[in-house]
Amino acid sequence: MAKPPLTLFGHKVRFKAIAVYALVIAITVVMLLPFAWMLSASLKLDRDVFAFPIEWIPSQPRWRNYVDIWTKIPLALFIYNTTKLTVIVTLLQLFTSSFAAYAFAKLRFAYREVLFLAYIATIAMPWQVYMVPQFLEMRAFGLNNTHLALICLQAFTAFGVFLMRQFYMSIPDELCEAARIDGMNEYQIWFRIMLPLSKPALSTLTIFTFVTTWNDFLGPLIYLTKTELKTVQIGIRMFITQYSTEYGLIMAASIVSLIPVLIVFLALQRFFVEGIASSGLKG
Amino acid sequence: MVHVGGDDLVVAREDFDIPVAVRPKRLTKRQRQRRSTLVALSFIAPNFLGFLVFTLGPILFAFALAFMHWDGSNAITFAGLENFWRLFSDRSFITAFWNTLIYTAVSVPATLACSLGLAVLLNQKLRGRNFFRAAMFFPYVASLVAVAVVWNMIFNPEMGPVNMLLYELGIDPKNLPGWAASNSWAMVTVILFGIWKSMGYYMVIYLAGLQGISPELYEAADLDGANGWQKFWYVTLPQLAPTTFFVSVMLTIQSFKVFDQIMLLTEGGPGTSTLVLVYHVYNEAFISWDLGYSSMVALVLFLMVLTVTVVQFRLTRED
Numbered sequence: 001m002a003k004p005p006l007t008l009f010g011h012k013v014r015f016k017a018i019a020v021y022a023l024v025i026a027i028t029v030v031m032l033l034p035f036a037w038m039l040s041a042s043l044k045l046d047r048d049v050f051a052f053p054i055e056w057i058p059s060q061p062r063w064r065n066y067v068d069i070w071t072k073i074p075l076a077l078f079i080y081n082t083t084k085l086t087v088i089v090t091l092l093q094l095f096t097s098s099f100a101a102y103a104f105a106k107l108r109f110a111y112r113e114v115l116f117l118a119y120i121a122t123i124a125m126p127w128q129v130y131m132v133p134q135f136l137e138m139r140a141f142g143l144n145n146t147h148l149a150l151i152c153l154q155a156f157t158a159f160g161v162f163l164m165r166q167f168y169m170s171i172p173d174e175l176c177e178a179a180r181i182d183g184m185n186e187y188q189i190w191f192r193i194m195l196p197l198s199k200p201a202l203s204t205l206t207i208f209t210f211v212t213t214w215n216d217f218l219g220p221l222i223y224l225t226k227t228e229l230k231t232v233q234i235g236i237r238m239f240i241t242q243y244s245t246e247y248g249l250i251m252a253a254s255i256v257s258l259i260p261v262l263i264v265f266l267a268l269q270r271f272f273v274e275g276i277a278s279s280g281l282k283g
Numbered sequence: 284m285v286h287v288g289g290d291d292l293v294v295a296r297e298d299f300d301i302p303v304a305v306r307p308k309r310l311t312k313r314q315r316q317r318r319s320t321l322v323a324l325s326f327i328a329p330n331f332l333g334f335l336v337f338t339l340g341p342i343l344f345a346f347a348l349a350f351m352h353w354d355g356s357n358a359i360t361f362a363g364l365e366n367f368w369r370l371f372s373d374r375s376f377i378t379a380f381w382n383t384l385i386y387t388a389v390s391v392p393a394t395l396a397c398s399l400g401l402a403v404l405l406n407q408k409l410r411g412r413n414f415f416r417a418a419m420f421f422p423y424v425a426s427l428v429a430v431a432v433v434w435n436m437i438f439n440p441e442m443g444p445v446n447m448l449l450y451e452l453g454i455d456p457k458n459l460p461g462w463a464a465s466n467s468w469a470m471v472t473v474i475l476f477g478i479w480k481s482m483g484y485y486m487v488i489y490l491a492g493l494q495g496i497s498p499e500l501y502e503a504a505d506l507d508g509a510n511g512w513q514k515f516w517y518v519t520l521p522q523l524a525p526t527t528f529f530v531s532v533m534l535t536i537q538s539f540k541v542f543d544q545i546m547l548l549t550e551g552g553p554g555t556s557t558l559v560l561v562y563h564v565y566n567e568a569f570i571s572w573d574l575g576y577s578s579m580v581a582l583v584l585f586l587m588v589l590t591v592t593v594v595q596f597r598l599t600r601e602d
Contacts, residue, residue, distance in 0.1 A: 024404055028418045031479070034433040035425070037444075041436070050442035096330035103326035110320055115327065122338055124592045126540040128561040129581045132568040133348055134341035136355065156333030186322050215426045217543055222569065233428045240432070247436065254429030265424050269417055 035258075042066070042251035049247040065252040072246075075253060077228065078235035083260075085147055085231065086213040089154045093209045094202060097160030102190045104161065105168035106176050116165075119158040135222055149223045154213055160205055167201035168194060203271035210264055232257045348578035355572050366579035376580060378555045379563040382470070386559060387538035390474045394534055395527065398482040402489030403519065416490075420483035427480070431547035434476050438462040463549045466556045473548050473557055477541065485530050492526030493519070525599075532595045539587050560584050 036056065041049045043061040069075050103109070104116050134153065135144075143149035171194065179189045195202075220231045236257060239250040349366055353359045370376050405416050422430065437443050440461045449459055460468045496519065504514045520527075542561035545551060551558040551566075560580060567577035 020404070020407065020409070024409065024415050027401070027404075028415055031418055031422060031483070034430055034437060034479075035421075037437060038429065038433050041433075049436070050439070050444075052442075052444060052447040054444055096333065100327045100330035103323040107319065107323040107326065109323035110316075112323070115331065118339060119334070122334075122342060124536065124588060125342060126536070126561075126584060126588055128540045128542060128564060129585045129588075130338070130341040130345045132564065132574060132577050132581065133344035134337065135568075136574065137337075137341055137344065152333060152337045156330050156337060158334065158338065161330055161334075186326070190326070211424050215424075215428075217428050217547070233426060236426075236428050236432070250432055254426065254432065257426055257429060261424055261426065262421075265421065266417075269420070 038251050038254055038258075041247055042255050044248050046247050049251075062248060065248045066256075069249050069253045069256065072249060073235055073238045073253075074227070075232070075235055075256070078230055078232045079256075081147065081229060082214060082231040082233075085150055086210055088151050089213045090206055090209045092151065092155035093157065093160050094205060096156060097205065098164045098195065098198065098202065099190065100161050101164030101168050102186075102194055104165045105171075106173065106189075106194075107186065119161050123158045123162055131218070131222065138223070145224060145226050145229060147224075147229060150216075150219050153219055153223075154209070154216070160209070163205055164198065164201055167198050171197055200271060203268055207264060207268050207271060211261055214261055345578050345581055348575055349582045350579075351575040353574045355574055362575055366576045369576060370579065370583065375555060375558060375566075376563055379558045379560050379580075380583070382555075382557060383539060383541070383559045385470065386474060386477075386541055387535055389470075390477050390538050391531060391534045393474070394478050394482050394485060395531055397478055398485035398530070399489050399523070399527070401482060401486040402493055403515065405486070406490060406493045416483075416486075419486055422480045423484040427543055428547060430480065431476070431544060434472075435463055435548060438472055440464050464553060466553050469549045469553060469556045473541075473545050476544055476548060477538075480544070481534075481537070485534070488530055489523065489526055492523050496522045528595075528598070532591060535591050536588050539584060539591075560587075 037054075040054070040056050040058065042065055043058045043063065044055075044065075045062055048055070048058070104112065138144060138149045138152070143152070175193060176189050179193055184192070215233060216231070217233045220234050224230050224234065232253075236250060236253045239246045239253065350362055350364070351359050352362045352365070401419055405412060405419070409415065438445050440446055440459065443462075446459045446462075450456060460471075462468050463472045500518050500522065501514060504518050509517065540561055541559055542565065545557050545559055545562060546565075549557045551562045561584065564577050564581045564584070567573045567580060571577075
């Protein structure tokens, strides 16, 4: 005979389930702990940041940190710069990728395979391999220390074309054929039929481009030396100087810089997950 | 696969009873082909021109530059294989090469195991499952700059909570790990950081793999009286083999090109303890302005990635 089940408040208690929940919660805490620390430290004086045991909720929260970050460095300008770059890059990426992908997926023309091979061949090529010649080229174009350089750098990726093409391939050709019989030209088919159908792929591409551009560190580091052009990610580092680090301020600025990503992530995470799951993207 | 080109348009219209006067002018086959090619190229041009100038061009330039001497301002001179031979006598390169391999050898299996574990855990029916999944994934999208600063605070050898906790647990202060500030622990620190930051991403790929496993296989295993562990070992793991292969290839390539997190956590140090290949590329280019040699080091990185890609291609084609 099996032992009678243990009960608590009238519910059957299953030890296995409890163990699983305990494990999942413990891992989640570890994963999120750095963010809790960030939030907590953003409301502290520098000298209290490392107090141990950790005071997770500061008894006297220092809201001033969230005022000072805007005056100590031109954070508002940095956010404006980053937003500008992110929006332009994302829009360009969406437009040019879906436009090109339509031709690769649905049109027949000479050298199609060769041109597409050029994209495929570079998709596994790490940016780090050609970042130096790319910088030299931009400098030769006089684009050093301009936002245009960063836009050109990120707006025309093989990744975007590949992602959109894969999606378009799954849309039946008969749909385009029917539209052609109805007298639509190719541009109308792309705009009126393909674009509305490819919302999931466009969302995935939007999120990836948005997050990558917003968080980009190395690109702005290499290209932007003038303060008035810098982005948030570079700006945060300005609180770290050779002699001291202003922890409270750097944490407050970090929290501010995380908010847009958090919003986009929470709003569109379904597409994120679907996008990765369907293509294992972004190598 | 059926491809419908623009030339079908004319053919299709012939079926209709259109008066000759309004029927579109018949184009020759050649004209039609040329027109459809032009339309297609107009679709591709906006992206391809940018891609050609800002990606393909620099890639070809990189290959050429590896066999040149250039400091960025004076004339470029041909170097032949000089940059290549220099690799073997450059101690920093050799260190960077080994450090990259060590980073890869440790972080690939560790990240693989962690992300698989997370996926199996979060593939079960749990309350708040979506929240837990999102929480695991969030470090991946969070700004690297911000989380690297936090990481260095938490792992601060003198004041950070991790070492404080270890001290409280009775570890001798002399034996406390120095984390990013010590030669022996710096690599461990960047590897741990890499696992924490990226395992949520690979978890999502594994979750997709898990959902592709037919439930009948588990039912059959149940009938045979398999326990949970046996089911994992004899059903889940073999069924996930293609996913594991794919993830390990991606992780390997990611590890070969690791850079940002190292720059933000340790700046390649202390000494050369976390100097990796891309760091060497960066230093040779933007610190020493030895652009030809920097490109040669980048070429080595490319060959490493190419090898992995070719092996992947070969093996997946055999399946």
